[in-house]
Amino acid sequence: MKEFSFFSPGTLDEALTLMNQYKGKASVIAGGTDIVLELNDRSHHPDYIVDISKIKELRYVKVVDGIVRIGALSTFTDLENDPYLRDHVKSLYSACYYVGSPQIRNLGTIGGNVVNASVAGDTPTAFISLDATVVLRSAAGKREMKLTDFYGGPGKTELEKDELLTEIYFEAPTEQMATAYTKLGKRKALVIVVIGLAVLLEKDCNNICSKAQVVIGAVARYPQRLPLIEHYLVGKPVTKETFDGCRDLFSQTVYEMIPTRASVGYKKESVKGVASKTFDSILSDFSLCGVEE
Amino acid sequence: MEKIKIAFNLNDQDVSIETMPNKRLLDMLREDFNCTSVKEGCGEGECGACTVLRNGEPVTSCTMLAGQVQGERLLTLEGLSKNGELDILQKTFMEAGAVQCGFCTPGMILSAKALLMKNPHPSRDEIRRALSGNLCRCTGYTKIFKAVEMAIEE
Amino acid sequence: MSDRDFSVLGQSVIRKDALSKVLGEAKFAADYKFEGMLYGGVFRSTVPHALIKHFDASKALALPGVACVLTAKDIPGKNRTGIIIKDEPCLVDDKVRRVGDAIAIVAADTPEQVNEALDLMEVEYELLEPIFTVERALEEDSPKIHGATNVHAKKHLECGDVDAAFAKCDVIVEHTYNTSMLTHMFIEPDAGIARYEDKIMTVYCSTQNPHYDRADVAGVLGLPNNQVRIVQVTTGGGFGGKLDISVQCHIALLSHFTGKPVKMVRSRKESTNVSAKRHPMTMKAKTGATKDGKIQAVEVYMTGDTGAYASYGPAVITRAVVHCMGPYEVPNVRVDAVFTYTNNPMAGAFRGFGVPQVAYCHEGQMNAIAKELNMDPIELRLLNAHKIGTTIATGQVLEESVGFKETLIQAAAKAKEVM
DSSP states (O other): OOOOEEEOOSSHHHHHHHHHHTTTTEEEESSOTTHHHHHHTTSOOOSEEEEOTTOGGGOOEEEETTEEEEETTOBHHHHHTOHHHHHHOHHHHHHHHTSSOHHHHHHOBHHHHHHHOOTTOSHHHHHHHTTOEEEEEETTEEEEEEHHHHEEETTEESOOTTOEEEEEEEEOOOTTEEEEEEEEOSSSSSOOOSEEEEEEEEEOTTSBEEEEEEEEESSSSSOEEOHHHHHHHTTSBSSHHHHHTTHHHHHHHHHHHSTTSTTHHHHHHHHHHHHHHHHHHHHHHHHHTTOOO | OOOEEEEEEETTEEEEEEEOSOSBHHHIIIIISOOTTSOOSSSSSSSOTTEEEETTEEEEGGGSBGGGGTTOEEEOGGGTSBTTBOOHHHHHHHHTTOOSSOSSHHHHHHHHHHHHHHOSSOOHHHHHHHTTTOOOSSSOHHHHHHHHHHHHHO | OTTSOOSSTTSOOOOTTHHHHHTTOOOBGGGOOOTTOEEEEEEEOSSSSEEEEEEEOHHHHTSTTEEEEEOGGGOSSOOOBOSSSOOBOSSOSSOBOSTTOEEEEEEESSHHHHHHHHHHOEEEEEEOOOOOSHHHHHSTTSOOSSTTOSEEEEEEEEESOHHHHHHTOSEEEEEEEEOOOEEOOOSSOOEEEEEEETTEEEEEEOOSOHHHHHHHHHHHHTOOGGGEEEEEOBOOOOTTTTSSOOSHHHHHHHHHHHSSOEEEEOOHHHHHHHSOEEOOEEEEEEEEEOTTSOEEEEEEEEEEEEETSOTTHHHHHHHHHHHTTOSBOOSEEEEEEEEEEOSSOOBOOOTTTTHHHHHHHHHHHHHHHHHHHTOOHHHHHHHHBOOTTOBOTTSOBOOSOOOHHHHHHHHHHHHHHHO
16 A cells, blocks of 8 residues: 555544645545555555545434435445335335445445445445435535436546535435335345346326336446336336336347447346346335325 | 554553554554454455454454544454453354354454344344355355354353 | 264364464464564566566665565576476566466565565566467467477276277267366465574465475475475465465575565465466267166266466376266276366366366266156166276276265255255
């Protein structure tokens, strides 16, 4: 590990001051589960490290006026243990539940997972299906943008060098909505995602799908909304038949996203099972919360 | 590069050190505090051999910088037995034959300890999930799960 | 036996080393420290097959804390190591044969200085055609990796009259099986520490093969065996992957040269890149049976890729040939095997020594025959299974302890419970 100077600010203001002062020369460490590897193998060697893990004010999950707000330094474990998310935002809960190992979930932060923009990130897929917004702060001020606008490719985001992602928020799903996330990997635990599929579905009183937000992760360079599938679902009855009817469309969509990739043969078939599992969970949630089918 | 001062609690003792910041928690524990039970198996948070408990929660010390433990409470396997008395998990790991080469053992015991501190009566599935971040290569998972179950019974 | 009072036999006993391991006190190679110790590192090739035109370590040597950089010409003894065939240079002299070949070694005061020094070393290659397949290795015009041929081992096994037997078979199945390269992934990466005192070189290391290590270290240092001591310290798994030399010769050289203890601990990446692998094999098999299900003849042609160095290849080929009929009586057998060098990672010993590879082949063939004859695959196996008195293709008579049938019957019963 090459040399660097280390700062561990206790407040957001201090951190933003440091980010402004060492703009472009400082790297941020939160959970550290990605950056420490890069520091250790010397592929990344900033002059300054700003450790934001001690900023307690950025670690929270709260629901205020119908908006779910998550502090960037909340860990996967924090979210997995949050009763509101477990009961009402199953997609995000599942995305956290299946990340890495207990050790990684205790360290890794939501902000880190979003900012890293890894092709294999779990929570960004769930967040995009929830149409989430990120809050970016710098010494100069604050700006917000939809997560869909935040990504530019693997490791690329709109985050400026003096900015910190401080919060991610989205509208709390209503009683007429259900969400789900399915992770396909090579093992049951400690596994990198091969396909991640997150869905938010809303139905009206006649059991007709009135809104669908479907996002696939680990296929393209960053999680993608699937407008063709969403369009197919809206206006149709929320039934197993409807969902079964779009399995081939999923397959075709994945094929068109990565026609030349070696994994396309596997992914275009397996996505059908991933879709079925996700929609089974949605259907089961709707029946559990007592909305008439 | 300036040295940094880190004060924390290690195995029930308050300690402090002045050190260069460009080292991992794993390196600091092994080199500066001689806690060589903390093993480096993969160096990228996959194998769990470097697991330590931070405020009672298992974390991989190879994915943390030394400076990040300022003010925290750490437990390594060296600190588990008290006054010469083995922890129950140390006993059951021996009795169940859950130790072979022994390289994964420190992390494995600490992950199990963290589980039992939070959940004194875990199911087999809960044990499996709690130990999913600790790899054993000598094929001992069955005996390791058995060892944890024996510790519950005692 | 059950009425005898044994203290160990038939009892669950606690391992002697379990206490030190649950206390975290057991010392593995990386846990050792000696006063005044240096750290070592290896500069490795990034190309699979090349001549070294130029190597420059002057910038590395100028770094503070760097004690020495050694290359092949600094080796006082023989620059060849290896388990069966001494074909692996301790440090590259004539040419690079794989990605990860050791070109130079460095000792410095801290691991960070070692890494800095490795970053500053410069090498210029003249690239040679790399060989990545057995097929290319066997072609006449292919470049030769060692000596005049790329074949490092060949075996032939024959009994009975194979051609006549096939002529009488009711069914014949022919299939080709490929197995992949595997790595042991022992959880403790290779590590060791060498100390040269009173003209005795002592190497404490993670190893499965201390006596072989001693011969290689002594050979490289040009010392008699009685001046080299290898101490196998608590070792974190091996599965065959720690039979080959790893850090031993390199740390011994650095310690010999500097007069100080030298420690080397491989990263997971380095360990995975250069430790031995399971031989990838291709098996072309022809199996014939009469319609009663009796196997009459087996013919196999197999190739194996041992990579850049032979390691345990010559032993693996023998085991693969002898076992490729599986635990089945086959009166007529013809097996030919060829293992070649390539510029792939070195393959060596790995739990089973070639037997797991051929199991894919003989079990695949048994299933194929069962399908062809419309027989139950378990029945087919029981019909042909080894038993006491069986003569196998090598002429050996199995005189005792042949438990295959009972095992298969019990396994099949167990399988029915869950299927």
